[in-house]
Amino acid sequence: MPDTACPIAGHLQQVTPDAASYQLTLVLTNTSGVRLVNAELHFSLAETLEAGEISGAELISRDGDLHRIRLPQLGPDDQLTLRLHSCKRKLRKATDCPYGYFLRTAEGQCHELDIQPGLLNWDLQPVPVSRPDSVQTLIPQPQALTLSEATTFACPTRIVWTPDQAELDDPTAWAQLFRRYAGPELTTTPDSNAAWPLTLEQQPDLPQGGYRLTIEAHGGQLTVADGAGIHAGLSSLVQWLAGHRVQPVVIEDAPRFDYRGLHIDTARHFVPIDELHDLLELCALYRLNRLHWHLTDDEAWRLDIRTYPTLTSIGAWRGPDRAMPPQMGTGAHTHGGFYSQDEVRALVRHAGALGIRVIPEIDLPGHARAMLRALPELQDPADQSRYLSVQSYDDNTLNPGVSATLTILKNILSEVVELFPDAPVHLGSDEVPAGVWTGSPQARARAEELGLAGVEQLHGWLLRELETWLRETHGRTISGWEEIIVDGMVSPLTAVYSWQGVEAGLAAAQQGYQVVLTPAQYCYLDLAWDPGFHEPGYYWAGTTDLAQAYQYEPLAGWEHTDAATRDRLQGLQACLWSELPDRPERRAYMLLPRLLAVAERAWSSAETRNLEDFRQRCLQHRWHWQQAGWHYRTPALGW
Template identity: 25%
Template sequence: MKCKRLLFAMLVICSTFWGRSLGQEVSIIPKPNFIKVEKGSYKLSGKTSIVASEDLENEVVYLKEILKSGFNESPKLKRKGKGIILELDSTKSQKLGEEGYELSISDDGIKFTAAQPRGIFYGIQTFRQLLPKEFEYENKKALIELPFLTIVDKPRFSWRAFMLDESRHFKGMSTVKKLIDQLALLKMNTFHWHLTDDQGWRIEIKKYPQLTKIGSQRKDTQTARKSDERTGEPHGGFYTQDEIREVIEYAKERHITIVPEIEMPGHATAAVASYNWLGTLGTTKEVSETFGKLDESFNVADPKVIRFLKDVLDEVMLLFPGKVIHIGGDEVNFEPWLKNHVIVDYMKSNNLNSPMDLQISFTNEMSNYIDKAGKRMMGWNEIMGHDIHEDRGYTATETSERLASSAIVHFWKGELDLIGKAVEDGYDVVNSNHWDTYLDYTYKRLPLAKSYAFDPIPDGLEEKYHSKIVGFGTQMWTEWVPTVASMEKQIFPRLAAYSEVGWTNLSDKNFEQFQQALKRLKYIWEVQGVEYQ
């Protein structure tokens, strides 16, 4: 009897150990919302076929490359049979949405099921993290064993964005593609591309070639806040429209939508340096080499300037297939407007009582123009008319103009109750509260744990408005981040934390488990040459 008890105890211990070790094998970022691991394993080799329809050609090619990198041979594609099955099932749309997936590994093989191709793609990203960590990078293998399991997964938010500011410091196409690869691995679906600002215009506009001939170059660069020191070197760069098409296609293959940001009416110095008649001050001749909130902005009272901005939007909207165009709208300095007699006269003749009314009126004109092209305008939350900087002397309650109802409000600064006000007024909101999402902040100011703990839905927001918070963005501003290496250390590992912010249900999040899973990603970043903090 004693021996039987001892044997039973040993079996329990072994069973517990097996479960724990297998649990470590299936550590995935972002953490799936349901995962069940069972006894047994499936033997996968380079001889295992992929079974998929023609609808999933993009996903098949992507998966083939992953398997070829580990097995040193490309798996065959079949339309029927056993192996790695990729299957679309429209009846799963209510359960999984557009981005969810089911992944099962059993004696019958490996099966991915989703309502849309992007769900299959995200299932593949999960599958990559089930493979040995060195699979895609080191010694080629003949055979690997994967645990039997079932995963049912879909994202918490539909907008999971990373923003790269290339106006302040241009990084180039290879860096952008490298970042897009990381976004894909982490199931982020939106690349917000900040392409114009005071310190550089980075997108070719064929109708206005001076924007890149002059606006993409600056003579020098400020080295620190409120400092007169300069690097002593010029800085520049821009993307041709053909290069942008290449990046768009690269992102599309990874189910990432690119949202371009073309700043207006503020942050306009580079554009005004290119075409002086665009500006308010009448003194701007050069692209700014200093950072911060500057005085120059577009003269929105001039019909010629409005035509220029619409011409720019025409080329941008033709270039980018996504449904959202970001127009910035932040940090407009109103004082120069009030000193410009053309703008003051325009405000009087159009019954605009304040410069805040003027900005909302201008924003609405751009929003309506974008709407007519079948897209939607997005802007930082100043577009609602709130004095979030407490330096303009106007508040939204004093304005007579109301922001267009189709606009998407991108919250970045101010009291969180402004989010509540926006959703109550019917607006969709992307929450990028700077205290929680700005990657240029130091790790002391924004530690990894705080990034991980960020919830885009503010405390106290009534549940009936939760669906109006469509998601979040995390922002990489580059004023003080000049090199790719320094930029990557600001992004990683925090980007992994934000992937769980956007994907994983609150009840399933666990920071300690995340830190354990992060070890695998750190290994991959080291092999790939990605710097991290």
């Protein structure tokens, strides 16, 4: 158990930002008054170091990003200088420094050690803003917005759906969103007093997902072709009612792409269920209609599977004395959590009421360390394979040659499809390390039995087996990251999420696959805003400011493809990975306002693109975020 009375103090004496090397000096002082013997310093560091790259103490082991360092004996008030130095790594940002420090004594006590490289930008608080007088812009930009010459009117406090019109499946979800972001009460209860009536009209010849919204002093009318149009129209109404007064207007609009998504990683750091409900509302406000839920990874398994309770009793928690060690800065304290099946059902219902589909991701066969720790029967005990994943794990890949693998996966996925009744199943399939299964007798035997050219083809075979079973047994399709089409064994019904660049999506579409574009350099919102030292985030794919995200043109490079290829492009998705953003405020900082740029590129036509106009519209939306309690990057840092 961690003990808050840490017997040492520490500080960073020197941090040298350098694009070509890693140079950092750490000073520790024994403040306990007694001699410390056989103590260890533990910390997380994505740039994994080797023994010769630490001076002043001994590197005992690395486990993922967790480094264990044995300290020399320290008498009372003794100081120790540790130098981390490498010409093979780089230190450009504060988030490249070690983090999640803790001391482990010879008695096994763990003490959290607070060592910071300074105040990072995501911890800066935005300046409060006032409610605007009136609003005359929307995000995403609509196809047509015609302002009336009529005078403005006071923002209504109560909006009533006409009771003889078609209703939403659950109008309370939108009523909650209205209260949180705009203020007016939305109700279906008739009211003859001062309520502002909103009528709904069906017009089948409108574009799919499109709407026409007329806002006047005496009431509003929403004309739609389908349910998706209702949700889109309501999102525009919420935004338009942000001011003290309302400008009469006619808005005509329809989406550019059907798929407009946000991916949220809840494995690396646990995201509370209430925060996910808040994210659904944020998505609905900006007309995003998919939430891609990354539920499993090397660092945790977050979904309650009743057939295999150890997936969460073991796989959902990290800590110094647990089967899952600390990773990504979680340090001396136990970190984790999981989502009960009732919580999942409630989230899926809430999403549906807002016009959003939740897509579950069970990442396999790589990124499966938590699953393997929880279910050791999935391992071949004779496996002598040597490999290392991108995240420095040597034990994170399911073995398709083990007879239990397919059975256990089918049992798990049977529960998954019941919880997500109308969604494809995302099977991940990314970053399978080179060298897996090469030393596994069971894998070699399975590959030989199947007539495969080698054990590496077991990846594609496993995916094909699961795809066929999901389609024939549950009527579901699959999706995955761009590596899912390895060996071409999955069917063209598979949706491919291209992430390493813009080329992979086009190539997949030309091969006949459905495609969702999520190129890291434009859509990965865990990337840093800019190269500054105190600006948090990764930069392996560069940095992504608002202009970079907004100016992305999804169809660039597709101009000379045929219509059938272009039709396979379903849309765009922003991704928020959680290796670094470990709390709600930091996740929100990475999202806002860049998420709005991806939302507009997914909804609005290329012809409407105007960066400076978009920046100004984002500034007007700060009041929405403030009302809803969202943190965001202050524009003083640069948008």
